[in-house]
Amino acid sequence: DAGITQSPRHKVTETGTPVTLRCHQTENHRYMYWYRQDPGHGLRLIHYSYGVKDTDKGEVSDGYSVSRSKTEDFLLTLESATSSQTSVYFCAISDRNSNEAFFGQGTRLTVV
């Protein structure tokens, strides 16, 4: 299995509070992604990274920010959580050698 872990796996937070989700990889892959999964919407790209300090927005980036200060870690921050951000969040990694994306086990976030 690809070395990718997400933390925390579950979190309940209150509206208006900041939340940070962490994605950690041991594969030294260049590309990292954050997706959210909601019924009827499939997997929607929030942000992605193509190198240290190199990030770009996806389709649903409003309300989210990311940082990648080192190859192995990609952080997703909800600056002020809202109930609409209740979702399952998946991190993924990939490289150009295999073209395959490997997913973490997901983080279930509930904003109350």
Next chain:
Amino acid sequence: QQPVQSPQAVILREGEDAVINCSSSKALYSVHWYRQKHGEAPVFLMILLKGGEQKGHEKISASFNEKKQQSSLYLTASQLSYSGTYFCGTEEFFGNEKLTFGTGTRLTIIP
């Protein structure tokens, strides 16, 4: 913009065939296919690159029509283990690492 998948859901009996379609409004460089079991992470099945390539993986194969910006996933003689949600992922051009997924197709195989 997400690629569009059809059908949204399908129920089959074991041994029947299924086709899942993925369509994009943009020119594509590659199409990926993934399967997700309930409560688990998506798992890679295959990738098709620009050039109309068709690929196979056991009884699961796929085609990519770059002119129509469409891909289809074919599951033949379906098995119970094929149940899950299938996602296509697309990249617009080589060097663009933005991997965008469709809305998913839920496949249920019954005995």
